[in-house]
């Protein structure tokens with residue numbers, strides 16, 4: 001089997017090191033590699049196989065469509081800011097409602113009686129809290145909104161692909177998160193470091209200039225909604241070296257079709273536990 005880029009073998013040079021990626025790869029799984037795919041493989045390679053290679057469906061949930069609808073509203077707000085269009089609260093709340101209704105249908109989510117109304121009320125107050133926050137009122141036209149970036153890097157045989165929620169002036173990379181309770185900021189920054197470093201590398205490659213800061217923006221769905229901005233410095237040289245070492249390990253494993261269950265707390269929300277339980281040391 002040849003690699004997705006059509007070459008039978010990919011050699012990657014690094015100072016003092018030459019890595020030969022193996023000939024074998026999973027069809028389609030490496031046309032590109034996203035930060036979420038890297039994290040998925042590193043968390044559980046067998047789950048990666050079920051989700052990305054076999055493409056088994058995963059059921060959606062009310063919490064999932066709620067998060068996506070909030071995301072759609074934030075995108076509408078920043079796009080309006082970018083285009084100097086209508087960024088009024090009424091328009092942005094309507095964008096949330098439209099996205100929620102659409103996703104409830106298109107993703108086949110079963111909602112209890114009155115649940116859609118409750119989600120709508122909760123989302124509206126969360127969006128209003130964000131629009132009233134200093135983050136939403138920050139000056140300047142965004143550099144990019146929901147930017148799709150795909151770049152080839154010499155460290156990997158497949159391009160890295162990422163969608164960056166927002167890039168503010170100064171190449172400030174912003175990622176929005178919705179969560180149910182007040183987050184532990186240090187832990188969140190640690191858990192999302194792979195994603196944030198990937199976004200930094202993508203933005204710097206596309207813009208040709210340095211990222212000056214990174215931000216995790218949490219929209220917290222508590223009774224009294226909160227917006228928490230966690231500002232982080234750019235990834236250091238050590239962070240970047242760590243990213244490439246993790247990415248190379250993951251991509252090598254995917255090329256080698258190395259899948260194994262990696263049980264842990266993440267199994268609690270894995271949709272493939274039944275398939276996983278059938279695994280007996282190999283896939284044939």
Ligand code: SF4
Nearest residue numbers: 044261262267270276
């Ligand atoms: S149940 Fe756990 S070990 Fe099995 S595939 Fe899912 S995440 Fe991996």
